[in-house]
Amino acid sequence: MNKYRSHNCNELRRKDVGQKVLLSGWINKKRDHGNLLFLDLRDNYGITQCIINKDSSSFKELEKIQLETVIKIEGKVIDRSKETFNKEIPTGEIEVSINNFSTLGTCKELPLPVFSDQEYSEEIRLKYRFLDLRRKKIHENITLRSKVISFIRSEMGKYGFLEFQTPILTSSSPEGARDFLVPSRLNPGKFYALPQAPQQFKQLIMVSGFDKYFQIAPCFRDEDARADRSPGEFYQLDLEMSFVEQEDVFNVVENLLINTFKKFSNKKLVSEKFPRISFAESMLKYGTDKPDLRNPLIINDITEIFFREDVSFEIFKKLVKSGSKVRCIKTNDTKNKPRSFFDGIDKWAKEQGASGLAYFTFEEDDKIFAKGPVGKFFSEEALKEIMKITHAEVGDSIFLACDKQGNLEKITSMAREKIGRNLNLIDENTFAFCWIVDYPMFELNDQTKKIQFSHNPFSMPQGEKDKINFGNPLEILAYQYDIVCNGIELSSGAIRNHIPELMYKLFAIAGYDRKQVDEKFSGMINALSFGAPPHGGIAPGIDRIVMLLANEKNIREVTMFPMNQNAQDLMMNAPSEISDYQLKELNLSLKSKK
Secondary structure, eight states, X not given: OOSSOSSOTTTOOGGGTTOEEEEEEEEEEEEEOSSEEXXXXXXXXXXXXXXXXXXXXTHHHHHHOOTTXXXXXXXXXXXXXXXXXXXXXXXXXXXXEEEEEEEEEOOOOOSSOSSOOOOOOHHHHHHTHHHHTTSHHHHHXXXXXXXXXXXXXXXXXXXXXXXXXXXXXXXXOOSSSOOOEEEOSSSTTOEEEOOSOSHHHHHHHHHTTOSEEEEEEEEEEOOOOBTTBOSEEEEEEEEEEESOOHHHHHHHHHHHHHHHHHHHOOSEESOSSOOEEEHHHHHHHTSSSSOOTTSOOOEEEOGGGGGSTTBOOHHHHHHHHTTOEEEEEEETTOTTSXXXXXXXXXXXXXXXXXXXXXXXXXXXXXXXXXXXXXXXXXXXXXXXXXHHHHTOOTTOEEEEEEEOXXXXXXXXXXXXXXXXXXXXXXXXXXXXXXXXXXXXXXXXXXXXXXXXXXXXXXXXBSSOTTTOOTTSGGGOBBSEEEEEETTEEEEEEEEBOOOHHHHHHHHHHTTOOHHHHHHHTHHHHHHHTTTOOOEEEEOOBHHHHHHHHTTOSSGGGGOSSOOOTTSOBTTTTBSOOOOHHHHHHTTOOOOOOO
């Protein structure tokens, strides 16, 4: 028998009554009933209630002992009376009568309670993350993460993928975010970069003749934190396949995600065949390329209405003439909603920095008319046209916004979510996946006014290579795709450009000459010149998958040792200063801040 335990704290049942047992774990909770002390002993697997009588020689010592002390107890399994069963834990029909105990690890005064999942400040939780991780909810989240990764590995093997590890120390490349740089001691003045993703390496694996690759890959990006993005590092399921088209990648990923979400969640899938939505359609109908399809609200463009003579909404008409657009959101059967509902949405929009949201409701007397602050500006014919565009009926309402396209997409996307939640339209017990496809190859940088890659620079443009119109680069579409679930982007992927001459042409549009491409992507360009197969892939984020499965809003809740919002590890005190000796060894010197 192991000297610390004969069973774990989730193992004992009524069939074990009468057995002498050894249990070890943390003191989760204590309840002193005068003659009896109840003690919940917790380990990784669960909780067992233990009791000790006042007459025992160990009673007083256990009575004073600090919660979270690690102890070993020796005792006997006894039955609980039916009225004291605890149905919330598997061991709730028994308890262990303590004969003696020993302390294995003492505990200081706790900076946060472990037996409770109450909210605590980020600073305390991250500084004492080892305590935070003992708490039930987050402990279960991290266990779930491990099980999800193991399951994914198993599934990828079934699909014929081989797992390979790619380098962590590599060269810097412009992949969209800032690199983390590592100085080289052996090559003074030169730096490695931590990989933002194994993008080039996984393509090189395909060029090397391996047909299907995957990896649970660490990625490093010097980005600001968000609820769905960790600062510094994250993990993704990186995969690549040779001799494939877009649909081949979709089939693998859909099957994997369907199997994973069915296994680890009781929520329903809205559809097991994920809808394909073009980028242009998504931006129009949802205002974003990360649509939450649980929300039935749709955005419609009604700009043309404001060129009509029988529309006298002059503020919008003037903006439309100067290049702005008008988009609207229809809500079903909201005629009986109080004025405060509509005014509240308008006020909220102003708080987001927009000029507000105009609104009216379709009503009918002898004719169709609009009730609301701006309803008087529309003729019956104009209202009928809006009803036709939006598929509205009498009793439905319209929220309108007018602005330049980028600002308009932002506010209508946010308004769609706000209104959907206010009307309780979003089913929280479902997962709604979709593919966003047909991304533009290039986009115009608003600040520099220069053309740049919109997504992955290594993507294959759509169309026959001899017929691509390089003269209108903003019209070139790419075989690039995102997978989205419940408004969260899980991954970006693409069919890769494996033709060097085509790659030079595309990089030239983004301002790179041939020499720069050869220098920046020497390994890739060189490899593609030696017989490269058509290939493509994707890289779903592990953190975001687990976040959805655990029903968490913040990625920190499914990450074992996350950094804070300022990319600091408060527990390990990183980043930290280094010694003058280390700087000298790396041939570095520090500038003092002015």
